[in-house]
């Protein structure tokens with residue numbers, strides 16, 4: 006507890022009460038504790054994580070700890086920490102926590118560095134990451150340490166306009182002269198990372214393709230019981246939750262534009278339709294666009310509708326989706342939010358720098374940007390994940406699916422060497438995916454049909470599964 010840095014330890018009791026409610030809603034994680042706890046697979050190991058420090062993540066942390074790990078944690082977003090969750094975990098000392106809601110960017114990267122720095126050790130044995138920031142810091146740290154050893158140069162924060170990257174470079178500029186091999190040792194010690202989200206997996210695959218990845222990675226996102234549940238149904242729940250808590254606007258009857266119709270976009274579109282909005286979609290992928298049409302959504306370009314939309318939500322994992330030019334043309338009090346991993350889906354930097362723009366802060370994570378012509382737009386969570394910034398993210402039950410996969414991925418990494426894993430990105434086998442789903446069925450009162458041997462033979466599967474080939478898309 007002494008080392009942890011959270012907002013208010015006085016919130017620990019409230020956090021603990023919510024943690025115990027969440028445990029009841031997270032049957033996969035509780036089953037993992039029961040099945041693997043006695044074997045203590047993580048005994049003596051340090052597992053560090055960068056993933057939204059919420060109540061649900063608290064149950065994941067306490068599962069890793071129940072399986073023997075010593076855990077250090079930070080959030081992967083400046084607004085996503087639930088301070089009562091952070092306090093409860095820090096107070097119980099089930100992990101050392103560096104996280105609070107409303108970190109500055111400098112504080113965010115400080116927290117990430119603290120999380121990764123294990124006192125008396127070179128670093129952690131295994132890493133849990135969400136979006137890839139912790140993985141990026143290790144990689145950039147090692148790269149700049151090697152450069153420093155070669156030519157004595159230190160990273161120059163002035164070399165980039167990107168506020169986030171400036172912070173990383175400043176942090177490395179300060180830390181490398183103090184310990185010249187810290188990140189290289191960290192990279193050497195880390196057996197692997199399990200990555201939670203689409204954007205983080207995208208980054209890992211890029212690094213692996215360039216031969217730059219320093220350890221094996223498990224792609225948790227593409228477990229079916231993650232991306233086809235958390236990304237879809239999680240967002241279906243937490244997008245309207247975020248919009249309503251932030252604005253209390255009537256969604257029914259409004260025109261809502263969902264940018265991107267992948268897994269997250271699908272969940273968002275269904276939620277807005279469920280709340281009575283008239284939903285429009287932008288897509289670049291003809292398959293996803295056709296899917297949207299088949300669901301009865303109108304597929305449009307941003308330019309053709311920007312002046313008519315009441316609620317904008319970006320879900321693409323891409324950047325520059327809503328530009329400054331788009332925002333200038335929006336209706337008065339149009340709501341603009343992002344649920345994709347990074348804030349660059351909306352051109353926030355250009356909006357903030359626009360001459361004559363005025364910012365009215367309505368309440369934390371809700372700002373009205375007023376243009377010189379007098380019309381304003383309401384920006385949620387400063388363009389960062391609005392479901393975690395303006396509400397509490399996905400509910401426990403769906404996060405139990407995601408995080409049970411995280412635990413299985415961490416167990417898989419224990420034997421990465423024996424299995425001959427290279428510095429590449431791996432998926433968990435399908436039988437584990439089916440197992441995660443099975444663990445969540447009894448809580449919903451679902452009764453699964455058991456195939457007869459004859460039926461299983463007829464469709465070419467085993468009675469116990471896997472029931473689908475790897476190519477099946479669900």
Ligand code: NAI
Nearest residue numbers: 202203204265267268269287288289290321322323345346
């Ligand atoms: P996905 O790849 O399934 O979907 C993204 C979609 O956006 C694709 O269909 C793609 O064709 C489309 N797209 C890309 N550029 C576009 C553009 N310029 N205009 C219109 N459409 C465009 O990815 P997924 O899983 O839906 O994730 C999306 C983002 O949400 C990622 O950044 C991911 O990390 C994040 N995420 C956020 C969660 C949250 O709780 N806020 C939960 C899960 C994922």
